[in-house]
Amino acid sequence: KAGVTQTPRYLIKTRGQQVTLSCSPISGHRSVSWYQQTPGQGLQFLFEYFSETQRNKGNFPGRFSGRQFSNSRSEMNVSTLELGDSALYLCASSFTNFNTGELFFGEGSRLTVL
């Protein structure tokens, strides 16, 4: 069974640009969550989608947005990039949006903003 796939794995952008990251969940999983991981703050919740609807949103500015498609694949977008957006962006999938404790994480997309 294939795991969670995130693309691209690495990318470099400059301030002011925008970026789109993609996540393909495990087959059959309908919940996709996004987290930002930085050394100082650890993993911080961005948002969760279930059946194409945003169910929860973390405390991030509106520059961070996401969506989920009918096949459960998800994308997140960051507009007007800032240096502080440099981080590892992790996508996690789950069969349900009900907390079972288990999120299946991808290997992440490492974004560097110059």
Place this chain on the structure above:
Amino acid sequence: QKEVEQDPGPLSVPEGAIVSLNCTYSNSAFQYFMWYRQYSRKGPELLMYTYSSGNKEDGRFTAQVDKSSKYISLFIRDSQPSDSATYLCAMSPNTGNQFYFGTGTSLTVIP
């Protein structure tokens, strides 16, 4: 103040040692508690999941939750070099998938 505090380490122990990893939290609404393990350049993977207070054991791993003290622990017995990783505590106040993570403790087990 972060809602979840975790000593970042690094922690270095000899093979076979007992390892104790801890997190404290401030939100008394947290009910679901998890420990994840993250190897270098990989995503986190679930190790232990507990609900409310108490102990849970799974092989060499034991998770403890003390809600009265807002303190959770993970014990690793007979630690192995393959246990070398970053350990992340996580918790949630409800049945949704929004988890609050600690910053992680880096563990190295020396053969």
